[in-house]
Amino acid sequence: MEEKKSFRDAREEQEREIKERLSKIKNKIMIMSGKGGVGKSSIAAYLSILLSKKGYKVGLMDIDLHGPSIPRLLGLKSSVTPSPHPGKAFPAKFSENLEVISIEILMEDKDTATIWRGPIKLNVIRQFIADIEWESDDFLIIDSPPGTGDEPLTIAQTISDAKAIIVTTPQEISLADVRKSINFCKKVNMEILGIIENMSGFVCPYCGKQIDLFKKDGGVFVAKAKGLRFLGRIPIEPKVVQAGDEGDISFLENKELAYTKALMEITDRIEELCIKSVH
Numbered sequence: 001m002e003e004k005k006s007f008r009d010a011r012e013e014q015e016r017e018i019k020e021r022l023s024k025i026k027n028k029i030m031i032m033s034g035k036g037g038v039g040k041s042s043i044a045a046y047l048s049i050l051l052s053k054k055g056y057k058v059g060l061m062d063i064d065l066h067g068p069s070i071p072r073l074l075g076l077k078s079s080v081t082p083s084p085h086p087g088k089a090f091p092a093k094f095s096e097n098l099e100v101i102s103i104e105i106l107m108e109d110k111d112t113a114t115i116w117r118g119p120i121k122l123n124v125i126r127q128f129i130a131d132i133e134w135e136s137d138d139f140l141i142i143d144s145p146p147g148t149g150d151e152p153l154t155i156a157q158t159i160s161d162a163k164a165i166i167v168t169t170p171q172e173i174s175l176a177d178v179r180k181s182i183n184f185c186k187k188v189n190m191e192i193l194g195i196i197e198n199m200s201g202f203v204c205p206y207c208g209k210q211i212d213l214f215k216k217d218g219g220v221f222v223a224k225a226k227g228l229r230f231l232g233r234i235p236i237e238p239k240v241v242q243a244g245d246e247g248d249i250s251f252l253e254n255k256e257l258a259y260t261k262a263l264m265e266i267t268d269r270i271e272e273l274c275i276k277s278v279h
Contacts, residue, residue, distance in 0.1 A: 014126060014127075014130045017129075018129050021134060025139070025140045026137065026138055026139070027138065027140070028139075028140045029139065029141050029162065029163050029165055029193060029270070029274075030142040030144050030155050030159075030162050030163070030164050030165070030190075031043060031047070031141065031143050031144060031165050031167060032144050032152060032165065032166050032167070032181050033146045033166065033168065033177075033181070034146065034147065034148075034166070034168065034176070034178045035146050035173070035174055036067075036146040038146075038168060038198055039167060039169075039198040039199060040167040040198075041062075041064065041069045041070060041143050042073060042240070043167055043196060043198060043234070043263070044060065044062075044070070044141055045060065045070055045074055046249070046263055047141060047263065047267055047270070048098055049094075049095075049249060050264060050267040051138075051267060051270075052094075052096075052097035052098040053097075053252075054267075055097065056097060056139055056271075057097055057135065057138045058097060058098050058136050058139045058140075058141060059091065059099045059101075059134045059136035059141070060099070060100045060101075060141050060143070061101050061102075061128055061141070061143070062101065062102035062103070062104070063128065063142060063143065063151045063154075064143060064145040064151070065103050065124060065145070065151065066145065067145065070102045071092075071100065071102050072247055075247025075248060076092060076094055078092045078093050078094070079105050079106075080101070080106065080132070083133050088131050088132070088133050089133065090132070090133050090135070091133075091134060097136075098136075099134060099136050101128050101132050103124065121154070122150060122154045125151065126154070129158065129159075139274070142162070148180060148184040153188065156188035156189075156190050157188070163190065164185050164190050164191070164192045164193060165193050165195075165196060165231065165270075166178055166182065166185075166195050166196070167196045168195060168196070168198070168218065168219050168222070169197070169198055169200075170197055170200055170216050170217065171218060175219070175222050178195070178219075179226075182222075182226055182228070192228055192229075194228060194269075194270075195222060195223045195229070195231060196219065196231050196233075197217075197219030197230075197232070198233075198234045199234070199235075200216065200219070200233035200234060219233070229273075231269055232262060232265055233262060234259060234266070235258050235262060237251075237257065239257070
């Protein structure tokens with residue numbers, strides 16, 4: 001009986017800490033996708049960097065517990081640091097305005113497989129909020145694994161005011177899964193901030209013409225059909241693919257690069273929407 005009470009007390013304390021921590025963060029945005037391989041993690045990482053470069057204090061939380069990629073995309077070298085409060089830690093610092101937490105940061109062997117069932121995953125995500133002392137108070141960007149499983153459901157149940165950005169590619173096989181993500185958000189009463197169409201066209205480096213490798217405008221059509229906001233298109237850029245493999249973010253300084261330009265415009269749009277919602 002005493003053990004049950006102790007567990008209940010710990011749970012209530014964690015719940016209180018989660019509410020207190022989240023109350024200080026103005027905007028919580030979960031980046032979702034219906035299927036893997038659409039560039040969702042890249043967008044979460046680079047969107048976080050661009051928001052931080054605008055002067056916002058940004059936290060980036062990687063809840064893809066089975067396939068974390070945020071630390072590698074960022075080339076993150078730092079790790080969590082102990083807090084003066086028992087059982088707490090500060091997230092890894094990427095820059096003055098950007099903090100990061102990911103299960104990969106906490107693992108000694110980066111290639112170890114995480115073979116966890118739902119309850120364990122739920123508790124890890126809650127610990128990422130309650131036990132990590134986020135100093136970021138403007139944005140919390142959450143990189144969710146593809147699909148509508150335990151991880152996005154935990155966020156929906158834990159962060160009641162989180163909003164979703166859904167990433168898709170133009171072809172129908174991706175759009176079919178996006179519709180599932182949209183229905184998920186409706187069922188859990190999560191506001192959808194908008195849809196991003198990634199891998200939308202490729203500019204030939206030789207002739208300068210755009211080639212629609214994966215069709216075009218699928219994200220636009222879904223957004224219109226569902227009455228959702230379309231945030232923009234991001235083209236395929238081989239330089240960005242290579243940069244992601246190397247943890248190199250220098251391409252974000254090249255404002256003439258079509259990928260960077262598109263992502264900056266989307267970041268401006270998200271900033272505008274979030275500022276409006278706060279004020």
